[in-house]
Amino acid sequence: xxxxxxxxxxxxxxxxxxxxxxxxxxxxxxxxxxxxxxxxxxxxxxxxxxxxxxxxxxxxxxxxxxxxxxxxxxxxxxxxxxxxxxxxxxxxxxxxxxxxxxxxxxxxxxxxxxxxxxxxxxxxxxxxxxxxxxxxxxxxxxxxxxxxxxxxxxxxxxxxxxxxxxxxxxxxxxxxxxxxxxxxxxxxxxxxxxxxxxxxxxxxxxxxxxxxxxxxxxxxxxxxxxxxxxxxxxxxxxxxxxxxxxxxxxxxxxxxxxxxxxxxxxxxxxxxxxxxxxxxxxxxxxxxxxxxxxxxxxxxxxxxxxxxxxxxxxxxxxxxxxxxxxxxxxxxxxxxxxxxxxxxxxxxxxxxxxxxxxxxxxxxxxxxxxxxxxxxxxxxxxxxxxxxxxxxxxxxxxxxxxxxxxxxxxxxxxxxxxxxxxxxxxx
Amino acid sequence: xxxxxxxxxxxxxxxxxxxxxxxxxxxxxxxxxxxxxxxxxxxxxxxxxxxxxxxxxxxxxxxxxxxxxxxxxxxxxxxxxxxxxxxxxxxxxxxxxxxxxxxxxxxxxxxxxxxxxxxxxxxxxxxxxxxxxxxxxxxxxxxxxxxxxxxxxxxxxxxxxxxxxxxxxxxxxxxxxxxxxxxxxxxxxxxxxxxxxxxxxxxxxxxxxxxxxxxxxxxxxxxxxxxxxxxxxxxxxxxxxxxxxxxxxx
Numbered sequence: 284x285x286x287x288x289x290x291x292x293x294x295x296x297x298x299x300x301x302x303x304x305x306x307x308x309x310x311x312x313x314x315x316x317x318x319x320x321x322x323x324x325x326x327x328x329x330x331x332x333x334x335x336x337x338x339x340x341x342x343x344x345x346x347x348x349x350x351x352x353x354x355x356x357x358x359x360x361x362x363x364x365x366x367x368x369x370x371x372x373x374x375x376x377x378x379x380x381x382x383x384x385x386x387x388x389x390x391x392x393x394x395x396x397x398x399x400x401x402x403x404x405x406x407x408x409x410x411x412x413x414x415x416x417x418x419x420x421x422x423x424x425x426x427x428x429x430x431x432x433x434x435x436x437x438x439x440x441x442x443x444x445x446x447x448x449x450x451x452x453x454x455x456x457x458x459x460x461x462x463x464x465x466x467x468x469x470x471x472x473x474x475x476x477x478x479x480x481x482x483x484x485x486x487x488x489x490x491x492x493x494x495x496x497x498x499x500x501x502x503x504x505x506x507x508x509x510x511x512x513x514x515x516x517x518x519x520x521x522x523x524x525x526x527x528x529x530x531x532x533x534x535x536x537x538x539x540x541x542x543x544x545x546x547x548x549x550x551x552x553x554x555x556x557x558x559x560x561x562x563x564x565x566x567x568x569x570x571x572x573x574x575x576x577x578x579x580x581x582x583x584x585x586x587x588x589x590x591x592x593x594x595x596x597x598x599x600x601x602x603x604x605x606x607x608x609x610x611x612x613x614x615x616x617x618x619x620x621x622x623x624x625x626x627x628x629x630x631x632x633x634x635x636x637x638x639x640x641x642x643x644x645x646x647x648x649x650x651x652x653x654x655x656x657x658x659x660x661x662x663x664x665x666x667x668x669x670x671x672x673x674x675x676x677x678x679x680x681x682x683x684x685x686x687x688x689x690x691x692x693x694x695x696x697x698x699x700x701x702x703x704x705x706x707x708x709x710x
Numbered sequence: 711x712x713x714x715x716x717x718x719x720x721x722x723x724x725x726x727x728x729x730x731x732x733x734x735x736x737x738x739x740x741x742x743x744x745x746x747x748x749x750x751x752x753x754x755x756x757x758x759x760x761x762x763x764x765x766x767x768x769x770x771x772x773x774x775x776x777x778x779x780x781x782x783x784x785x786x787x788x789x790x791x792x793x794x795x796x797x798x799x800x801x802x803x804x805x806x807x808x809x810x811x812x813x814x815x816x817x818x819x820x821x822x823x824x825x826x827x828x829x830x831x832x833x834x835x836x837x838x839x840x841x842x843x844x845x846x847x848x849x850x851x852x853x854x855x856x857x858x859x860x861x862x863x864x865x866x867x868x869x870x871x872x873x874x875x876x877x878x879x880x881x882x883x884x885x886x887x888x889x890x891x892x893x894x895x896x897x898x899x900x901x902x903x904x905x906x907x908x909x910x911x912x913x914x915x916x917x918x919x920x921x922x923x924x925x926x927x928x929x930x931x932x933x934x935x936x937x938x939x940x941x942x943x944x945x946x947x948x949x950x951x952x953x954x955x956x957x958x959x960x
Contacts, residue, residue, distance in 0.1 A: 708767070
């Protein structure tokens with residue numbers, strides 16, 4: 284039986300190696316998809332993760348408020364500030380023009396005298412509090428910060444920036460208020476030498492700390508590479524269903540299946556030969572894509588793929604994905620009656636399963652209903668497994684549920700193919 | 711049932727799902743060991759269906775088949791080991807060479823190693839394909855493909871060989887080579903069951919023939935017996951037309 288299996292594997296390998304176009308589809312297509320999709324999606328992921336979105340910043344204040352907002356936004360991961368346009372210092376007019384032309388998603392203009400106005404208002408407030416005068420009502424000046432918005436800017440991004448601005452303004456206001464109160468109190472307390480020198484900083488007693496809830500020892504940021512490399516590799520692995528189903532159909536149309544069914548060799552063994560070869564192809568595809576993610580993408584200015592810590596987990600998940608993909612191919616090849624039918628059935632179902640599975644757009648940005656549907660796609664099981672390994676420092680134990688689901692899918696597909704085969708022969 | 715019979719068929723019936731009439735309608739005959747038995751009939755007569763059932767490709771609707779003393783559906787795996795089939799279609803992988811195709815099919819019959827290699831080389835030489843055995847089958851002429859198709863069915867030296875139109879669409883040279891070697895195989899002990907539309911070839915090649923039409927067995931006997939017992943037929947083609955009429959078939 285082993286000799287028969289080896290002969291089948293050899294035959295399938297030779298058939299595949301001589302199909303140059305098929306091979307190109309299996310190996311070149313996913314590389315091209317990874318390159319194109321990663322480069323396209325890189326900026327979108329940057330908007331979430333990195334200093335990706337430029338904001339034109341006009342600081343006419345040149346005092347505490349302008350300085351604090353500038354400093355705060357510069358330290359923020361959300362964006363980076365540009366304070367000149369075409370080599371000239373940014374002005375309110377230039378900024379408005381640049382945003383309207385789509386060169387920036389946002390512009391922030393801090394008006395002249397903004398800090399002075401805040402100071403004046405705060406001083407009046409402190410004076411009223413300490414001395415009971417009603418100078419506040421007489422002296423209140425409003426401060427208007429202008430935010431220029433490109434209509435295409437995402438509401439979530441806009442909200443994040445305005446929320447940051449409010450925080451910085453509030454901080455500046457509090458700081459000035461604190462200083463004013465300190466000065467007023469110092470006037471009534473004779474021993475000024477005992478007053479704390481950095482009392483405002485000391486008053487900041489609440490801090491927050493960001494910790495990634497993953498088992499990985501280092502911080503791995505989800506980016507276009509971490510998503511696209513596994514995503515399009517899984518897509519390519521499932522795309523193997525098309526050449527595999529064609530190989531099964533060719534045997535039917537070219538008459539080989541007639542001879543194969545009359546031979547003293549179980550048909551399942553012949554199918555197993557195909558599965559072994561195509562699973563090996565899946566593993567090779569994965570290795571190639573890892574190499575692309577690790578070595579080629581950094582050459583194009585993209586981050587290198589981070590693999591996590593579990594080589595065994597990666598191997599197990601890739602193997603299970605390969606089995607699921609080949610099982611799907613066997614089912615398509617058995618159910619379809621012509622090459623054309625197999626190509627349409629195979630490609631459409633893979634496109635649908637990949638879209639639902641979060642290959643094109645990660646499922647975590649999908650609405651809840653689609654996220655629920657997504658969890659039924661085998662491509663999603665695989666992708667979630669790779670997220671666990673690559674982003675959350677997952678181990679073999681962590682991905683076992685995904686591996687089990689993929690293997691169950693493989694066995695279900697094989698059962699469907701077997702029943703369809705029996706039905707077809709029971710004419 | 712006769713002791714010398716290698717295939718015994720009793721009341722074989724096959725009606726395909728959704729078909730109005732049976733493709734094979736209660737035929738009974740036996741084929742003796744070492745015979746060259748012709749299964750003749752017009753298109754759609756039921757020849758290929760009969761051969762497919764005898765090879766275990768699908769189950770009959772009724773009847774009994776005994777091959778080499780074994781009930782076909784009780785001992786199908788054993789029977790599959792002793793039969794060979796040369797289908798009408800070229801059942802080869804076009805992008806593999808003749809040697810690669812034969813190595814694969816030979817392995818499926820349990821041959822391997824030197825034995826398999828020697829048999830491939832022997833038959834490639836006999837059928838004039840030794841020098842072109844490395845070429846992909848897709849580059850072969852129709853006659854060359856037919857010869858490789860034949861070798862794939864006989865490499866394991868089957869006791870029974872089913873030939874479905876083995877010489878269709880080939881030139882005279884290839885046909886002669888194929889027929890000569892089939893006679894040689896038969897002389898070595900293989901029983902041959904052969905279908906063809908080529909009446910002259912069947913008349914010269916077969917030791918006995920049967921003519922079936924509309925799934926029914928019309929006659930069975932040696933070609934000379936059948937011709938002599940008919941009225942007005944001087945050859946097998948005349949007898950065939952007398953029995954199956956001249957109406958065109960689909």
